[in-house]
Amino acid sequence: MSDCGDSDVLWIPYKERPEWSDVTPVPEDDGPNPVVVIAHSEKFEDVYDYFRAVLQSNEKSERVLHLTKDALELNPANYTVWQYRRDLLKHLNTDLRTELDYVEAVIKNSPKNYQVWHHRRVLVEWLQDPTMELELTGDALLQDPKNYHAWQHRQWAIKTFGLYEKELDFVDNLITDDVRNNSAWNQRYFVVNNNLGWSDLICQQEVCYTLEKINFVKNNESAWNYLRGLLIHDKRGLSGNAVITSFCEELYKNKCRSPFLLAFIIDVCEDAIKKKDTNCFHNADRAVELCQALATRYDKIRSKYWNYLCERYKKYQSEQLSNDNKTNDLIIDE
Amino acid sequence: MSFTTKDVVLKEDRPKTLLLQKHSDYLASYGLNKDDYEYCMTEYLRMSGIYWSLTAMELMGQSSRMPKEDIIEFITQCQDSESGGISASIGHDPHILYTLSAVQVLAMYDRLDAVDIEGIVRYIVSLQQEDGSFYGDKWGEIDTRFSFCAVMCLSLLQRLDAIDINKTVEFVLSCMNFDGGFGSKPGSESHAGLIYCCVGTLSICKRMDALHADELAWWLCERQLPSGGLNGRPEKLPDLCYSWWVMSSLSMLNRIHWVDKKSLEEFILACQDNETGGFSDRPGDITDPFHTLFGLAGLSLLGNTSIKPVNPTYCMPQETIDRLKLKPQILQI
Numbered sequence: 001m002s003d004c005g006d007s008d009v010l011w012i013p014y015k016e017r018p019e020w021s022d023v024t025p026v027p028e029d030d031g032p033n034p035v036v037v038i039a040h041s042e043k044f045e046d047v048y049d050y051f052r053a054v055l056q057s058n059e060k061s062e063r064v065l066h067l068t069k070d071a072l073e074l075n076p077a078n079y080t081v082w083q084y085r086r087d088l089l090k091h092l093n094t095d096l097r098t099e100l101d102y103v104e105a106v107i108k109n110s111p112k113n114y115q116v117w118h119h120r121r122v123l124v125e126w127l128q129d130p131t132m133e134l135e136l137t138g139d140a141l142l143q144d145p146k147n148y149h150a151w152q153h154r155q156w157a158i159k160t161f162g163l164y165e166k167e168l169d170f171v172d173n174l175i176t177d178d179v180r181n182n183s184a185w186n187q188r189y190f191v192v193n194n195n196l197g198w199s200d201l202i203c204q205q206e207v208c209y210t211l212e213k214i215n216f217v218k219n220n221e222s223a224w225n226y227l228r229g230l231l232i233h234d235k236r237g238l239s240g241n242a243v244i245t246s247f248c249e250e251l252y253k254n255k256c257r258s259p260f261l262l263a264f265i266i267d268v269c270e271d272a273i274k275k276k277d278t279n280c281f282h283n284a285d286r287a288v289e290l291c292q293a294l295a296t297r298y299d300k301i302r303s304k305y306w307n308y309l310c311e312r313y314k315k316y317q318s319e320q321l322s323n324d325n326k327t328n329d330l331i332i333d334e
Numbered sequence: 335m336s337f338t339t340k341d342v343v344l345k346e347d348r349p350k351t352l353l354l355q356k357h358s359d360y361l362a363s364y365g366l367n368k369d370d371y372e373y374c375m376t377e378y379l380r381m382s383g384i385y386w387s388l389t390a391m392e393l394m395g396q397s398s399r400m401p402k403e404d405i406i407e408f409i410t411q412c413q414d415s416e417s418g419g420i421s422a423s424i425g426h427d428p429h430i431l432y433t434l435s436a437v438q439v440l441a442m443y444d445r446l447d448a449v450d451i452e453g454i455v456r457y458i459v460s461l462q463q464e465d466g467s468f469y470g471d472k473w474g475e476i477d478t479r480f481s482f483c484a485v486m487c488l489s490l491l492q493r494l495d496a497i498d499i500n501k502t503v504e505f506v507l508s509c510m511n512f513d514g515g516f517g518s519k520p521g522s523e524s525h526a527g528l529i530y531c532c533v534g535t536l537s538i539c540k541r542m543d544a545l546h547a548d549e550l551a552w553w554l555c556e557r558q559l560p561s562g563g564l565n566g567r568p569e570k571l572p573d574l575c576y577s578w579w580v581m582s583s584l585s586m587l588n589r590i591h592w593v594d595k596k597s598l599e600e601f602i603l604a605c606q607d608n609e610t611g612g613f614s615d616r617p618g619d620i621t622d623p624f625h626t627l628f629g630l631a632g633l634s635l636l637g638n639t640s641i642k643p644v645n646p647t648y649c650m651p652q653e654t655i656d657r658l659k660l661k662p663q664i665l666q667i
Contacts, residue, residue, distance in 0.1 A: 028377075028424075052425055078378040080426040083473060118475045146570065148518070148525065155521055182568040186523040189512055194521065221556060221568045229512025263552075302555050305592040 013046040019063065025049030026056060047071050055084060060091040069102075076110045082119050096127050104136060111140045117149045121156060133157035138170065145174055146183045155190060164195040179213050182222040189229055198233030204243075206230045211247050218251065219258040228267065238271035239282055249281060259299040262290045266309065273316065284320065287313040340571050341559040342616055348604035352633065352640060353611065354394055357626055360611030361387045362399040364623055380423040381412060383623055385435035390627040392442055392651045393634060393642045406448050409436045417460070418453025419471070429471045430461060434483040441490045442654050455493045458484050465508075466501030477518045478509050482531035485538045486648060489660060494538070503541045506532045514549035526557055526566040530579040537586045537647045537662040547665055551589040554580050562597025563616075573615045574605045574625045577632035578649070585635055585646035588665045595636050602629050602636075 014020050027049055051071045054064045068085040071078065089099060100123055106116050124130055137154035140147050158164055168191050174184035188206075196202050210227045214220060231238050239245065248265055251258075269287040272278045291310035295303040364387060376383055384405055391397040412421045412432070419428025420436040433454060440446045461469040461484065468480035481502055488494045508520045509532060515524025516532035529550070536542050557564040557580050563572025564580045577598060584590040604617040605625065612621030613629030627649075634644040643652040647662035655662070 055425060075378065079429065079471075080378065080421075083427050083471075086473070114475070118473065121475075122473065146567065148523065152518060152522055155519070159521070180569045183523050186511070186517075186521075190521045225513045225553075225568075232512060301558055301560070301594045301597065302592065304594075305552060305555050305589075308592070 011043060013043070014050040014067070015046055020050065023050060023053050023057075023059075026052035028052070044074050047074055051081065051084075055080075060088055062092065064088060065092065065094065072106065076106055076113050077115055079115045082115045086119070086122060096123055099123055100127070100132065104132075107136065107140065111143060111147055112149060114149065117153050121153060124157065130157045130161040130163065134163060134166075134170075141174070145178060145181050148183075151183055151187065155187070158190075159194065164191060167191045167195075175213065179217050180220050180222055182225075185222040185226045189226060192230070198230070200234075203230060203234045207234075207241065207243060211244070214247075218256050219260060221260055224260040224264055228264070237275070239268045239275065239277060240271075244268075245281070257293075257298050259294055259302075262294055262298060266290050269313075284313045284317045288317065340565075340569055341561050342563065342572060344561055344600060344604045344617060348617055349606040349608045350600070350603055352603065352638065353606050353608060354640060356606075356608065356611030357613070357630065358391065358394055358396040358399065358611075360621065361391055361623060361626065362396075377423050378426065379432070381409070381420065381432035381435040381439075382422070384408075385438050386623040386627040388439055388442060389650060390623065390630050392654075393627075393630050393644060395642060397442075402443060405439065406443060406445050409440060410448050412436065413449050413453065415450070415453070417472075418450060418455070418457035420449070420454070427471065428457065430458065430468065430480050430483045430487070431470065433457065434487045437487050437490050438648070438650055441658060442650060444657070446491065451491050451493075455488065455491060455496050458487055459496050462497050462502070466498060466503070466505035468502075478506055478516060478528050478535070479518065479531050481506050482535045485535050489538050489662075490648075490658065492658075499539050503536065503539050503544065506535050507544055510546075513553055514546045515553050523567065524553065526554065526564070526576050526579045526583070529554065530583050533583045533586050534647050534662075537664070540663045542586065542663045542665045545587070545665070547587050547589070551584055551587045551592060554584050554587075555589075555592045558593050558598065562594065562599075562601035564593075564598065564601075571616065572601065574602060574613055574632070575615065575628045577602055578628035578635075581632055581635045582646040582649065586662070586664055588667050590635065599633065599636050599638075602632050605629055 015025060025046070047067070047070045050067060054067065065085070065088050068081050068088065071081045072085070088094070089096065103116060103120050103123060107120065110116055124133060133153065134157065137150045137157070140150035158167060168188070171184050171188045171191065174181055175188070192198065192202060192206060207227070207230065210223055210230070213223045214227070227244070228238070231241070234241060245268060248261060248268070251261055252265065265282070266287050269282045269284065272282040273284060278284070288310055291306045291313065295306035295310065299306065388397060388400050388405070391400055408424070409420065411424050413419070414421060414428045417428050419430070420433040421428045422432040436449070437446070437454065440448055461480070463469065463476070467476045468484045469476060470480045484497065485494065485502060488496055506516070509516045509518070509522065511517060511524045513524050516529045517523050517525055518528050533545065536544060556568070557566065557576060559565060559572050561572060563574070564576040565572050566576045566579065581590055581593065584592065602613070605613045605615070606629070607614060607621045610621055612623070613625045614621045615625055630641055631644045631649055634641040635646060644650070645652045645655040645662070648655055648660070
């Protein structure tokens with residue numbers, strides 16, 4: 001924003017409106033010695049001087065409802081104005097449907113503002129009617145598919161009113177548009193976790209879905225994270241699902257060296273070591289080799305992290321050597 | 335195979351040294367400019383503005399340039415006698431965000447006596463919900479940011495005993511995601527800023543052991559982009575404020591050495607404006623006090639000795655935290 005919206009030539013300042021002549025405007029009081037002198041545009045000053053006046057006199061009337069609209073147009077992030085507006089809505093018994101339309105318009109102009117979304121939520125709670133929410137948030141996410149406020153509101157509406165039915169389709173569309181959209185992957189987890197549940201069948205379906213997306217774009221942090229996340233719910237764990245391990249080895253064989261692939265194979269090695277189920281692909285030697293490759297070649301910026309992991313596996317290797325004939329119950333996580 | 339990343343490129347003529355004097359001048363005169371439109375727009379978060387500016391000045395050893403007595407008087411006037419909470423500005427409604435900012439400022443000035451402490455405690459206690467979460471104000475928005483505000487505020491007042499800590503921790507842990515990170519509410523996407531709030535809450539409550547430290551720290555390190563800068567979520571642009579949120583979290587996890595410090599320092603320095611002073615979100619953008627604080631605090635965590643040590647949990651000078659005898663938990667590896 002670059003100016004206070006003074007472009008509207010039809011604007012009449014409150015101090016010149018006869019219907020407001022009974023109110024004495026209250027200028028901003030910063031105490032005896034202002035900490036910081038604030039200069040407002042004339043319009044801003046006029047509106048907020050009258051807002052302060054009605055706040056002091058606690059006036060609850062239609063004209064104040066209009067005044068809050070002007071005040072919010074100048075600064076939709078002012079939470080005190082929103083709070084007063086809600087008090088007014090209750091007091092005046094205002095038609096909340098009109099208010100829904102109004103806040104929708106404000107959201108369209110300021111989609112990244114905490115206060116507007118919160119106001120929306122309070123209205124939906126008062127009305128107990130979530131029918132517009134999926135469309136509203138869907139529109140906002142069309143503009144910015146990672147808008148945190150829109151996602152929060154959408155999750156709240158879905159969870160509170162049980163609107164899961166078409167959500168996976170919605171998510172799938174977003175992932176198809178941008179396979180790296182982490183917010184959409186998070187929402188996928190949200191739907192499966194809260195609604196479908198992680199049955200064997202669902203787990204397998206999700207594995208297939210995710211591998212297909214990884215095949216499309218290999219170096220995709222979000223998809224790899226989702227794969228790890230869903231395997232928390234698969235009793236076979238990271239190393240026990242042959243579909244996944246052979247998929248990874250195939251990628252590796254085809255010269256894919258995405259850091260996320262290598263990191264995932266390291267995790268498979270770790271899981272295999274933990275379960276004492278190592279094999280020629282997944283063991284401490286392989287983990288060491290991959291950590292070194294990441295540290296020195298494929299992900300140098302995080303070399304300290306890969307070296308740290310590498311040391312862990314080397315320690316495991318040497319302990320394994322020294323304990324060769326003993327049963328060792330080494331736990332390698334801290 | 336696609337390896338494209340959303341990132342910025344640092345220009346050759348970027349600032350490469352720390353312009354301390356410029357930043358001090360910038361903050362000292364911030365808001366004195368009568369035509370400063372941005373400042374009038376930020377009245378609703380004035381209290382936080384004071385916290386950002388004062389903390390930055392403290393870290394530079396320049397806080398005498400801030401009008402101390404006026405600030406204290408202003409804070410006193412912002413406390414709501416009924417609820418006990420503190421607002422962003424005189425005549426505004428109290429909110430936990432601004433209550434925390436006010437308490438942080440008074441703690442730095444060693445003037446907590448200037449407000450009604452029992453009133454603040456009462457206010458924060460009133461915001462805790464059955465599930466351990468906190469409202470931000472009476473209107474009932476819930477967010478892990480507010481959990482952090484609550485415990486930070488109470489610990490600065492030495493009154494952490496006033497709330498149910500177990501439930502507080504339980505709620506924060508319920509916001510842990512499948513990637514080891516945290517969001518604003520259960521199920522919300524992991525976000526570096528909110529991870530800082532959640533890890534900070536656990537640090538103050540001394541429950542860091544509940545974290546999946548390696549997994550979380552790796553996720554945080556993944557935020558570093560080829561430019562050296564950090565983003566807050568996968569596939570987002572780098573932003574200077576994440577230097578603070580990611581690195582403070584990594585400091586509490588005792589794994590700050592996992593990021594590439596040299597390139598991060600270059601990125602932070604590149605976010606300075608060598609004409610106006612101050613730091614911005616990305617090289618070349620307009621500076622503001624918020625990013626100026628997080629730029630300086632980030633450099634302090636990276637070990638820059640011309641800035642005072644900052645405490646990673648509180649984002650306040652370490653000397654203040656020591657004076658208050660607070661010992662937020664740092665995970666032992």
